Amino acid sequence: MLSSNGRMKIAIQRSGRLTEDSIALLRACGLEFEFQKQSLYSPCKNFDLDILAIRDDDIPEYVRDGVADLGIVGENILRERKSKIPVLEKLGFGSCKLMISVPQRSSYKAITDLNGLRIGTTYPHTLKEFLRQHKVKAEIIKLSGSVELAPSLDVADAICDIVSTGTTIKMNGLRTLCTVLESQAVLIASPDVHKDKKKKKETERLLIRIRGSLQARGKRYLMLNAPLEALEKIKAILPSLKSPTIVPLADTNMVAVHSVIAEDVFWDVMEKLKAAGASGIIVVPIETIIQ
Ligand code: PRT
Numbered sequence: 447m448l449s450s451n452g453r454m455k456i457a458i459q460r461s462g463r464l465t466e467d468s469i470a471l472l473r474a475c476g477l478e479f480e481f482q483k484q485s486l487y488s489p490c491k492n493f494d495l496d497i498l499a500i501r502d503d504d505i506p507e508y509v510r511d512g513v514a515d516l517g518i519v520g521e522n523i524l525r526e527r528k529s530k531i532p533v534l535e536k537l538g539f540g541s542c543k544l545m546i547s548v549p550q551r552s553s554y555k556a557i558t559d560l561n562g563l564r565i566g567t568t569y570p571h572t573l574k575e576f577l578r579q580h581k582v583k584a585e586i587i588k589l590s591g592s593v594e595l596a597p598s599l600d601v602a603d604a605i606c607d608i609v610s611t612g613t614t615i616k617m618n619g620l621r622t623l624c625t626v627l628e629s630q631a632v633l634i635a636s637p638d639v640h641k642d643k644k645k646k647k648e649t650e651r652l653l654i655r656i657r658g659s660l661q662a663r664g665k666r667y668l669m670l671n672a673p674l675e676a677l678e679k680i681k682a683i684l685p686s687l688k689s690p691t692i693v694p695l696a697d698t699n700m701v702a703v704h705s706v707i708a709e710d711v712f713w714d715v716m717e718k719l720k721a722a723g724a725s726g727i728i729v730v731p732i733e734t735i736i737q
């Protein structure tokens with residue numbers, strides 16, 4: 447039985463591709479809990495929230511029915527369930543594409559080439575909608591798993607399945623033909639959350655933390671010393687979130703510059719800063735950014 451102890455509940459995938467990142471996100475929000483996938487509930491010690499571990503396919507229904515107040519699930523599942531539950535935030539992990547693939551040696555190139563074919567999938571509703579939009583008449587073969595085997599077993603001529611690295615498709619002698627849907631994990635909320643004052647407030651608190659942690663992802667905090675005359679040059683090099691913080695130093699010819707930079711431009715920026723006269727460069731990780 448599901449407990450209704452009055453605490454908020456967030457549903458996450460019990461065991462699968464979204465589990466680790468969902469837990470990491472909640473921990474990055476400062477939530478303290480021990481996650482055991484054997485138990486349905488993991489209570490947070492420092493937040494009025496229980497983590498509910500279930501199959502990803504059940505998350506939209508649990509949240510829609512208010513059994514869970516919040517949920518973390520892939521957009522692909524929401525679309526397939528024709529869910530109307532509001533998405534509060536895209537979470538930037540679990541990225542994948544729902545794609546139509548065909549045998550490598552086939553001659554199919556365009557979406558219209560799918561006319562008259564049998565397409566195997568575990569996403570019949572999403573595929574039906576896609577084919578309707580593109581005015582393609584194909585037969586949808588509903589499968590429950592191992593979709594990639596369907597063409598070699600002659601159960602289907604093409605497949606519509608989730609692709610991430612593309613290895614599965616390649617290993618089964620298939621190639622992708624088109625994208626049906628781009629997906630990532632999202633935070634959803636039960637419509638009832640907004641009607642309950644306490645839950646609404648707790649959701650807003652959590653959302654601020656989630657956004658702060660997403661903002662900080664891929665960013666570093668940079669500190670350096672620079673001669674005053676090099677300051678303008680250094681400011682021009684720094685692609686900061688906002689203008690950098692300039693701190694005076696005991697040596698009045700020098701200043702300290704603090705800024706936030708993106709991880710992927712880090713080394714390029716570093717070399718330019720050194721060449722411009724920066725010294726004592728320190729780069730530290732950022733846990734959260736609250737705007
Ligand atoms: O038990 P439960 O029902 O909870 O889990 P599940 O087995 O249904 O889901 P799971 O854990 O496989 O995926 C959970 C969610 O992760 C999906 O709903 C997507 O939102 C997202 N996701 C991200 C993926 C993938 N990447 C992915 N690669 N879901 C599935 N795959 C599968 C795909 O179906 C195919 O079999 O991985 C294979 C392709 O991967 P590549 O890397 O070889 O292209």
Ligand code: ZN
Nearest residue numbers: 501502503504
């Ligand atoms: Zn599932």
